[in-house]
Amino acid sequence: MPGAAKTLHEIRDPIHIFVRLESSERAVVNSGPYQRLRYIHQLAMTYLVYPGASHSRFEHCLGVMELASRIFDVVTDQRTVHPNISGSIPLANSFEYKYWRRVLRMAALCHDLGHLPFSHAAEDMLPDKRTHEDITLDIIRGPEMAQIWKDILISAADVGKLAVGPKHYPKPLSDWETLLSEIIIGDAFGADRMDYLLRDSYHAGVSYGRFEHHRLIDTMRILPRQETDDVLLTLGIEQGGLQSAESLLWARYFMYTQLYFHPVRRIYDFHLKQFLMEWLPDGKFSLDLADHLRLTDTEVISAMRTAASDKSAPSHTPARRIMQREHFKRVAEITDADRDIDPDATELLSTELRDVFGPDAVFTDRYTQKGKGIRFPVLTRDGGIEWSTVLSATLKQVPTFTVEYVFVDPSYSGDAKRHVAVFRKKLQEKRGKSK
Amino acid sequence: MTAKDKFAVLLDLAAGLRNYGSWAGETHVQKATYILQTLLGVPTGFQFVLYKHGPFSFDLRESLSQMEADRLIELEEQPYPYGPKLAEGKAAPHLRASTQSAQDFRKQIAFVSQMLGNAGVADLERIATALFVTLDSAVAPEDRIQELVELKPHVQPAEAKVAFARLEEIRTSALNAGLRPDVNARR
Numbered sequence: 363m364p365g366a367a368k369t370l371h372e373i374r375d376p377i378h379i380f381v382r383l384e385s386s387e388r389a390v391v392n393s394g395p396y397q398r399l400r401y402i403h404q405l406a407m408t409y410l411v412y413p414g415a416s417h418s419r420f421e422h423c424l425g426v427m428e429l430a431s432r433i434f435d436v437v438t439d440q441r442t443v444h445p446n447i448s449g450s451i452p453l454a455n456s457f458e459y460k461y462w463r464r465v466l467r468m469a470a471l472c473h474d475l476g477h478l479p480f481s482h483a484a485e486d487m488l489p490d491k492r493t494h495e496d497i498t499l500d501i502i503r504g505p506e507m508a509q510i511w512k513d514i515l516i517s518a519a520d521v522g523k524l525a526v527g528p529k530h531y532p533k534p535l536s537d538w539e540t541l542l543s544e545i546i547i548g549d550a551f552g553a554d555r556m557d558y559l560l561r562d563s564y565h566a567g568v569s570y571g572r573f574e575h576h577r578l579i580d581t582m583r584i585l586p587r588q589e590t591d592d593v594l595l596t597l598g599i600e601q602g603g604l605q606s607a608e609s610l611l612w613a614r615y616f617m618y619t620q621l622y623f624h625p626v627r628r629i630y631d632f633h634l635k636q637f638l639m640e641w642l643p644d645g646k647f648s649l650d651l652a653d654h655l656r657l658t659d660t661e662v663i664s665a666m667r668t669a670a671s672d673k674s675a676p677s678h679t680p681a682r683r684i685m686q687r688e689h690f691k692r693v694a695e696i697t698d699a700d701r702d703i704d705p706d707a708t709e710l711l712s713t714e715l716r717d718v719f720g721p722d723a724v725f726t727d728r729y730t731q732k733g734k735g736i737r738f739p740v741l742t743r744d745g746g747i748e749w750s751t752v753l754s755a756t757l758k759q760v761p762t763f764t765v766e767y768v769f770v771d772p773s774y775s776g777d778a779k780r781h782v783a784v785f786r787k788k789l790q791e792k793r794g795k796s797k
Numbered sequence: 798m799t800a801k802d803k804f805a806v807l808l809d810l811a812a813g814l815r816n817y818g819s820w821a822g823e824t825h826v827q828k829a830t831y832i833l834q835t836l837l838g839v840p841t842g843f844q845f846v847l848y849k850h851g852p853f854s855f856d857l858r859e860s861l862s863q864m865e866a867d868r869l870i871e872l873e874e875q876p877y878p879y880g881p882k883l884a885e886g887k888a889a890p891h892l893r894a895s896t897q898s899a900q901d902f903r904k905q906i907a908f909v910s911q912m913l914g915n916a917g918v919a920d921l922e923r924i925a926t927a928l929f930v931t932l933d934s935a936v937a938p939e940d941r942i943q944e945l946v947e948l949k950p951h952v953q954p955a956e957a958k959v960a961f962a963r964l965e966e967i968r969t970s971a972l973n974a975g976l977r978p979d980v981n982a983r984r
Contacts, residue, residue, distance in 0.1 A: 528846055537849065592849075732862055732863075749874065752874055
């Protein structure tokens with residue numbers, strides 16, 4: 363209608379082509395807490411290894427909103443809803459349906475508002491075991507967003523529930539709320555996971571993270587699960603989408619091994635934490651909301667650049683290690699085969715190297731993937747329901763990603779490698795004896 | 798308690814449940830750990846929230862993932878809608894030999910295994926939720942059955958009453974066995 367105010371807006375996006383948003387959603391995007399996400403790198407300092415990976419949480423959250431509502435539209439379509447649960451799904455165009463669709467989109471948009479500088483890299487530097495989800499909740503329920511929720515008559519609590527999920531929300535969620543939260547942040551194929559795999563692989567310039575997400579979304583279904591007297595709503599897929607789900611879960615595994623846990627990327631996280639320990643007051647992030655909203659990667663990088671050129675700065679050494687690429691070097695990666703010989707191999711090697719080179723010259727990095735998400739219900743072609751891990755031979759083979767690296771100060775790396783060679787020889791001898 | 802100590806406790810708890818007839822799926826281990834930690838004070842340190850089948854710990858789920866990666870447990874598939882059985886992995890004996898914690902709490906682990914080993918998922922959901930409600934100081938003792946039914950609408954008031962009675966039996970047995978159930982849960 364000529365002259366009418368525009369209520370639907372578009373943002374160009376390299377992954378989803380267009381992300382469309384309503385005026386109320388644009389108000390969230392224009393808010394201070396959301397604009398801050400422009401300055402929070404999605405993948406911390408991965409851009410120091412993969413130069414293209416300089417994208418931010420800003421566009422990721424837009425992508426999650428886009429995918430979450432596509433999933434919602436598919437799984438609530440009454441033509442495909444499983445007959446055992448059709449009464450639990452709001453009818454399209456009902457008030458309830460429109461309300462929860464709007465809440466879902468807002469929650470998807472806001473789900474990362476609480477991220478600290480450099481995303482996950484230094485999250486354990488929050489006091490009192492708090493997490494970025496706790497801060498996300500504080501922001502959603504805080505004064506900055508209150509007027510937006512009031513204007514569109516949705517509850518901040520409902521947005522918060524779906525954004526952080528049952529693990530982090532302080533009160534129990536209903537089955538329906540849990541399901542909607544799963545659409546955003548679910549382990550198997552939540553919109554968050556889909557978007558970050560596609561987006562991170564695109565920006566890093568690797569192909570590992572790509573999968574057929576259009577097909578996967580089209581086959582997603584809400585399925586009943588009845589283990590007790592209660593019928594639970596669970597996110598699953600039709601059998602025709604199983605290969606797309608397999609490719610997502612393998613994509614995730616490859617992205618972990620090739621990108622997220624690239625050893626140089628990991629050591630920059632370590633040096634970043636060393637820097638922040640010196641630079642932040644009391645060596646911790648503040649829990650004050652205003653302090654949180656003021657601090658982004660930009661402030662940290664600026665301080666790091668200054669410290670790197672000032673030898674008297676307490677944070678000079680870690681700043682220099684990052685800015686001048688004088689990072690610790692990986693001298694060993696302990697594999698499953700090594701752990702088969704001695705489950706304590708990483709500890710033994712690290713202790714030995716610390717004894718020789720000093721405790722500050724050695725860093726041991728251990729991580730095990732949390733939540734593989736390989737087990738989900740599949741609606742079979744004959745109308746039954748079965749676990750994905752029963753139907754798919756390949757899903758059972760997706761390893762739980764685990765990594766154990768040992769790094770040393772670069773000035774000792776040559777000597778350290780010789781120690782590692784001797785250590786490995788002893789390990790092999792041990793294997794020979796045990797045979 | 799270190800991560801390894803927790804893993805050792807979980808290994809022994811799953812083994813104990815199996816000895817008493819349970820097929821020891823994740824839900825069984827979740828509820829048994831909740832009772833072990835909350836009622837008997839074994840300091841496994843997991844955070845529990847009220848979830849689909851009652852008290853549930855996402856930290857504990859992550860620990861099970863880690864245990865699978867470390868080959869302490871293996872998952873044996875069950876037909877839908879049941880979750881996988883937790884079987885012992887090949888690295889379990891080494892962990893048992895190198896940690897003390899499970900030994901320190903062997904009486905508590907054996908007690909919980911004996912009390913819950915023959916309980917099905919529905920029973921475990923009700924008993925664990927009854928404990929969750931009991932620990933909520935905002936709920937008066939006379940309102941607990943109603944509260945449980947409101948939290949889990951598929952549970953009938955008569956079933957809720959049985960669950961609270963069973964919880965009381967477990968607490969009394971624990972006291973008689975000298976296991977000192979948690980003081981807050983004794984109200």
